[in-house]
Amino acid sequence: MRQTGDDISVFLAVCEAGSFAAASARLGVTASAVAKAVARLEGRLKTRLFHRTTRRLAPTAEAIIYREACQEARDRIERVEAELASFSAEPSGIVRLSLPPLLGTQVIAPALYALCHQWHHLRFDISTSTGLTDLPGDGVDVAVRIGQLPDLSGVTARHLGVQSVVLCGAPAYFVDRRYPKEVRELSEHSLIASSRNGRAASWYFDMPDGDRVTYEPSASLLLDGSALTLSAIRGGHGLGLVPAWLVADEIASGALVPILEDRISGHLPVNALWVTSPVMLPRLRLTIDAIVRSTCALLAAP
Numbered sequence: 001m002r003q004t005g006d007d008i009s010v011f012l013a014v015c016e017a018g019s020f021a022a023a024s025a026r027l028g029v030t031a032s033a034v035a036k037a038v039a040r041l042e043g044r045l046k047t048r049l050f051h052r053t054t055r056r057l058a059p060t061a062e063a064i065i066y067r068e069a070c071q072e073a074r075d076r077i078e079r080v081e082a083e084l085a086s087f088s089a090e091p092s093g094i095v096r097l098s099l100p101p102l103l104g105t106q107v108i109a110p111a112l113y114a115l116c117h118q119w120h121h122l123r124f125d126i127s128t129s130t131g132l133t134d135l136p137g138d139g140v141d142v143a144v145r146i147g148q149l150p151d152l153s154g155v156t157a158r159h160l161g162v163q164s165v166v167l168c169g170a171p172a173y174f175v176d177r178r179y180p181k182e183v184r185e186l187s188e189h190s191l192i193a194s195s196r197n198g199r200a201a202s203w204y205f206d207m208p209d210g211d212r213v214t215y216e217p218s219a220s221l222l223l224d225g226s227a228l229t230l231s232a233i234r235g236g237h238g239l240g241l242v243p244a245w246l247v248a249d250e251i252a253s254g255a256l257v258p259i260l261e262d263r264i265s266g267h268l269p270v271n272a273l274w275v276t277s278p279v280m281l282p283r284l285r286l287t288i289d290a291i292v293r294s295t296c297a298l299l300a301a302p
Contacts, residue, residue, distance in 0.1 A: 008070050010037035011049065015067050019057050080279050091282040092121035098143040101128040102226050102246065103163070103270070103295070108144060111294035115286060122283055135275050142287055143273045144295075158272040160292065161299025164244040165266055167203070167259045168251065172236040180239075180259055183207075183215060190238030192229050193219035203241055204266035212265055241266075245298040270299055 013023040014034065024031040042049050049063040059067065099108050105128065112124050133143050135155060146163050173190075180186050183205050193200035200222055203215040220238060223229050229240040230247065239259060250256040272291050274284065 007037045007041045007044075008074075010034055011041055011063075012067065012070055012074065014038060014050070014057070015059055015063070076278075090121060091119050091286045093281075093283050094123040094125055095283050095287045096125040096139055096141045097287070098127050098129050098133050098138070098140045100130055100144060100146050102243070103146065104128050104144065107245075107294050107298060108291055111290045112287065115290055119286070122286070124287075133273075135273065141274060141284060142291070144270065144291060145273060146270050147268050149269075149271060149273075152273070154276050155273050156276045158288065158292065160270040160272055160295045162267050163270050163299055165241050165264060165268075166244045166247060166251070166261070167239060167241050167264055168233060168247060168256045169239040169259060170234055170236040171254070171257060173238065174257065179257070183213065183260065183263060186215065186239070187218065190221075191217040191219045192221045192223060192232045192238045192240035193217045194226070194229060194241070195222040195224050198222075202266075205260065205263045206265045207263070248298075270295065 010023065010027065010033075013027055014020060017023040017026055020031045020034045020038075024034045027034070038049060045062075045066070047062045048060055049066070051058045051060060097104075097112070099105075104126070109126055112126065115122055116124065130146070132145065132150070133140050135141070135143060144160070149157060177189065178185075180189060191200075193203075195201070200217050200219045203217055205213050205215055207213055221232055223232060223240075226242045226246060230242050232238065233240045233242065233256065234250075241264075247256050251258055272288055274288065280288075
């Protein structure tokens with residue numbers, strides 16, 4: 001027992017057993033070997049770890065502090081070893097996710113459904129939300145969020161890309177209207193905006209002189225979310241701002257017409273979030289990889 005790790009194991013065994021003799025029986029070594037291991041540890045730490053009398057053995061105040069640190073380190077090592085051992089096993093268990101409503105429903109969730117067919121012992125509990133979540137407090141393993149992130153202690157963020165937005169309208173809307181060439185001309189059009197606390201959410205534009213301006217749309221329709229906004233745009237009810245990935249095919253086919261493409265700003269980063277851990281469980285790694293594959297091709301490069 002010449003290694004520090006072995007001496008620490010002996011020390012913890014003595015703390016748990018309450019005596020050298022009981023610890024030696026538990027470890028399968030002699031009481032003399034236990035005493036020598038403790039002596040080596042005391043010599044290295046330059047402090048007494050136990051009060052010894054003929055009737056009892058009691059840890060010193062220093063020993064109690066050291067025991068807690070050693071126990072915490074041993075527990076952490078055991079957790080990591082268990083996680084590493086699980087890598088050879090089939091991904092299994094439940095992964096709880098919180099996803100943005102539209103991107104989650106239309107893009108991410110279908111990729112996760114496919115994993116359930118491939119790995120029969122893997123399960124998902126999926127909810128949708130746009131609010132910042134307390135991952136451990138809310139029992140969430142993985143969250144995907146759109147927008148700037150605050151500083152998050154103990155959380156790992158994987159950048160997935162940028163959700164670009166596009167201002168567009170249906171060809172039918174422009175039958176008797178001019179295409180706006182400048183931001184100021186938007187006031188001449190029917191606008192469809194997302195509702196934020198009962199008011200229209202701001203739009204952002206980059207001007208030729210380099211300034212970024214905030215535009216407050218005077219909207220004829222205030223709608224909750226991009227799905228409703230897109231339905232109104234398709235119906236020819238006005239111009240609206242929606243995620244570019246959502247309408248890419250319709251713009252390519254001419255079913256929708258993009259407006260002021262070189263001026264649109266307000267694009268938002270997209271991140272996957274999970275609690276930081278020294279080792280990632282197979283089910284979590286599999287889930288994050290599926291999220292990355294399903295989103296990165298759709299989202300603009302950062």
